Amino acid sequence: TGRFDRVEWSSNKDGSFSPVDQAVSVYTPAFNEEGFTLLTLTAFDDSGICSSFSDQLILEVVPRAPIAQFSMDLNEGCTPLEVLFTNESLEAEEGGYFWDFGDGSNVVNASDVKHTFQTAGSYTVTLTATNSAGVTSQASTQITVFDLPTAVFSIDPVEYFIPDQLQITNTSIGGIAYLWDFGDGTTSNEFQPFKVYDLPGTYQVSLLVTSAQGCQAEFIFSEEIIMKEGGSVEIPNAFTPNLTGPGDGRIVDINDNDIFLPVVKGVAEFNMKIFNRWGAEVFETNDPEIGW
16 A cells, blocks of 8 residues: 555566556466466555565466377278377376277377277277376277178189189178189179189189278188199989989989989080980980989
């Protein structure tokens, strides 16, 4: 109280006053300033009649509350999924970070981290940021990991005569698209493809399966396919006719012996005629899968 000509604020820290020469002022702590700060208000009498007068107060400055935040390069993908997490937190203590990836694993005191999710599923990733006063902040996001399809097939037998068809059995699971590579420059997108080779040789067959989420799995057949020129005809020397057997001449069960039909391999054209004991033709077929 009393007469004074001017005032001035000061502190023992690096903070600032606004305004510095008014009785009512706002003090802004310096960046990273914390602890106790001494604020001093000094009043001056420019006439020289009175001495200057000062009053002081102690201000406790606590650290700013941290703000946990981060970004990632992927939020979904196929197993195993590697994700880069970039820490963008503010006001946290150096090393004051805890990552929880939601799959039973975590990382302490790391800023930017890479993590690989090994199993399909949905995971909540949480970052906890802590300042020097122990105040915490959390940020979370979801990561979705898709399972791979299963690519598998069999080829039996593995040796053929041209132009025999490959006997392929596709038992793949979880796919919606298929890409076969037959090793001779030809491909197929069918689930169960039809394949006949034009030239003799050995060929490697592979299959790439794609799921609805775009995940892919490849299977390479362990044996090479052998294609030979020439062919063979094996003619049975006996059979047991059955009037109640198949009427179309096709063999339903290979263990039955009701139909007379040669086994042919590598045959491009087929014609079979059956004659009775008097030389009269009783049956003819051009289909190697239809017998008498």
